[in-house]
Amino acid sequence: MKTLSPLQIERLKYQPKLPKCLSEGINSLEMVEGAATQSVRDQEQIKALFTNTYGKPVVTFEHSGVVKSSEQRNIGVILSGGQAPGGHNVIAGLYDALKQANPSNKLYGFLGGPSGIIDGKYVEFTDEFIDQYRNTGGFDIIGSGRTKLETEEQFQKSLAVCKKLNISAVVIIGGDDSNTNAALLAEWFVKNNTGIQVIGCPKTIDGDLKNDQIEISFGFDTATKTYAELIGNIQRDANSAKKYWHFIKIMGRSASHVALEAALQTQPNITLISEEVEAKKMSLESIVNYMCDIIVRRADRGKNFGIVIIPEGLIEFIPEMKSMIANLNDIMASLETDPDFVNATTIRDKFDIVENRLDDDNAKVYNSLPAIIKGQLLADRDPHGNVQVSKIETEKLLIEMITTRLNELRQQGDYIGKFSAQSHFFGYEGRCAFPSNFDADYCYSLGFNAFALINNGLTGYLSSVRNLTAPANEWVAGGVPLTMMMNMEKRHGEMKPVIQKALVKLDGPVFKQLEENREEWAMNDRYLFPGAIQYFGPSCVCDVTTCTLQLERAKELVNA
Numbered sequence: 001m002k003t004l005s006p007l008q009i010e011r012l013k014y015q016p017k018l019p020k021c022l023s024e025g026i027n028s029l030e031m032v033e034g035a036a037t038q039s040v041r042d043q044e045q046i047k048a049l050f051t052n053t054y055g056k057p058v059v060t061f062e063h064s065g066v067v068k069s070s071e072q073r074n075i076g077v078i079l080s081g082g083q084a085p086g087g088h089n090v091i092a093g094l095y096d097a098l099k100q101a102n103p104s105n106k107l108y109g110f111l112g113g114p115s116g117i118i119d120g121k122y123v124e125f126t127d128e129f130i131d132q133y134r135n136t137g138g139f140d141i142i143g144s145g146r147t148k149l150e151t152e153e154q155f156q157k158s159l160a161v162c163k164k165l166n167i168s169a170v171v172i173i174g175g176d177d178s179n180t181n182a183a184l185l186a187e188w189f190v191k192n193n194t195g196i197q198v199i200g201c202p203k204t205i206d207g208d209l210k211n212d213q214i215e216i217s218f219g220f221d222t223a224t225k226t227y228a229e230l231i232g233n234i235q236r237d238a239n240s241a242k243k244y245w246h247f248i249k250i251m252g253r254s255a256s257h258v259a260l261e262a263a264l265q266t267q268p269n270i271t272l273i274s275e276e277v278e279a280k281k282m283s284l285e286s287i288v289n290y291m292c293d294i295i296v297r298r299a300d301r302g303k304n305f306g307i308v309i310i311p312e313g314l315i316e317f318i319p320e321m322k323s324m325i326a327n328l329n330d331i332m333a334s335l336e337t338d339p340d341f342v343n344a345t346t347i348r349d350k351f352d353i354v355e356n357r358l359d360d361d362n363a364k365v366y367n368s369l370p371a372i373i374k375g376q377l378l379a380d381r382d383p384h385g386n387v388q389v390s391k392i393e394t395e396k397l398l399i400e401m402i403t404t405r406l407n408e409l410r411q412q413g414d415y416i417g418k419f420s421a422q423s424h425f426f427g428y429e430g431r432c433a434f435p436s437n438f439d440a441d442y443c444y445s446l447g448f449n450a451f452a453l454i455n456n457g458l459t460g461y462l463s464s465v466r467n468l469t470a471p472a473n474e475w476v477a478g479g480v481p482l483t484m485m486m487n488m489e490k491r492h493g494e495m496k497p498v499i500q501k502a503l504v505k506l507d508g509p510v511f512k513q514l515e516e517n518r519e520e521w522a523m524n525d526r527y528l529f530p531g532a533i534q535y536f537g538p539s540c541v542c543d544v545t546t547c548t549l550q551l552e553r554a555k556e557l558v559n560a
């Protein structure tokens with residue numbers, strides 16, 4: 001019986017590329033410090049909360065030519081939040097760097113996400129164990145979880161586990177929330193003179209952990225290419241059969257980066273961007289009208305088919321929905337222990353309880369939704385108190401509303417076409433794919449570089465690898481203070497320090513590319529078919545980065 005697929009066997013042999021300075025030896029790096037930094041907003045509050053880790057400089061590494069000795073260290077690593085292709089390579093890069101620095105160094109992996117460090121559940125990595133996971137997708141090497149690491153009790157327990165294993169540094173691989181927790185833990189460890197360092201690595205397929213210092217989070221490259229392949233295949237099917245409108249919801253909890261990138265790679269007929277919907281204050285009705293206008297105009301040309309891309313988080317950006325969901329979140333928090341709600345025997349009873357508590361306008365909006373969506377809005381919140389948007393079938397809601405509107409238009413004599421729709425949700429399909437060469441190299445470099453930051457005594461930093469549109473040997477490795485990316489935001493009704501999420505910039509080059517082309521793509525089928533990710537072959541096919549990175553980098557160079 002086969003235990004590995006042919007591609008698995010080949011990918012295990014792939015040697016990820018490193019930036020030149022890192023490839024020349026972990027013990028011969030020189031750290032170059034920039035100027036002191038400050039947080040992106042709310043400087044006084046962030047400074048007061050992070051008295052020990054605030055204001056540190058951005059650092060970069062250069063090859064010094066002088067080999068230094070490196071003291072023995074034990075390090076712990078945590079995978080946190082949703083899966084993203086390349087997580088295994090971050091750990092492999094970290095492991096290889098620490099073994100290169102001092103072969104007696106040890107790496108422990110905490111199991112099941114942040115809860116592993118609290119509960120003392122771990123595994124020690126060996127060559128044999130780690131070698132099975134090189135260049136593979138998924139987080140199954142140690143598992144992941146969404147436990148928030150933020151209370152005094154959790155920090156005390158984590159400290160006890162670190163002391164038991166003689167761990168002097170922890171690497172947290174996660175998104176904005178997990179790295180916010182990394183910043184809190186780093187500060188707490190310094191404040192309590194534990195000597196334990198904390199370094200973060202920027203992970204999330206959503207692509208919203210980025211800023212002036214972090215060009216992109218890992219996983220975005222592979223996930224968007226995987227979705228683009230699937231969209232391209234569906235476009236080919238739609239263009240062959242010419243009988244369906246395909247409504248494709250694309251993962252990305254809040255920001256629309258993933259949907260936008262997938263659209264640029266495939267050029268579908270309609271792409272909704274949540275940030276634009278919010279900025280233009282588009283109601284659900286006006287979104288439906290915008291889409292119907294294109295459907296009607298295409299039908300006039302005899303085209304009763306098309307492709308629609310919908311970002312996963314859309315519902316929370318539609319003004320009336322946003323207000324209703326915020327109201328609903330508060331109500332759901334208060335109903336968690338309410339016996340009438342918890343013991344309600346039918347979903348109808350739950351709807352009634354919720355409707356009675358919603359403010360009048362919000363109750364009207366809630367009431368106007370189909371029962372299936374009303375039910376999905378009542379599903380459990382995530383640990384941050386948010387609606388789990390991946391569980392809300394916005395694509396089906398839009399199909400239902402568009403069908404109704406098209407029937408009205410037909411009765412008025414304004415629509416002559418046939419409307420038959422298929423719905424899809426691409427999310428989990430892309431989160432654990434084999435990492436693209438870009439993600440394999442980027443992740444390995446991020447992990448390798450995380451050790452360089454530890455080796456140079458830093459804490460409260462995010463591993464940063466930049467200049468990513470250039471070949472890997474020209475990438476620039478260094479670190480960014482986590483506090484530099486923070487601001488104050490309301491969470492669970494209280495103002496908290498958090499890493500700022502990057503939403504799609506409507507005046508940025510990536511959105512502009514869509515805006516300039518969407519009418520052409522709507523009416524004339526300009527579908528692109530990216531095909532499957534290629535791992536072997538010419539570098540113009542295998543190593544090419546996303547449109548998002550390329551457009552943003554080109555703009556940066558023009559402005560420089």
Ligand code: FBP
Pocket residue numbers: 080081082083084175176203204205206251252253312389390431
């Ligand atoms: P992270 O921000 O933790 O990387 O997770 C992102 C994500 O994949 C979102 O795109 C999606 O909404 C969410 O996770 C789904 O979460 P779950 O895996 O818990 O269903």
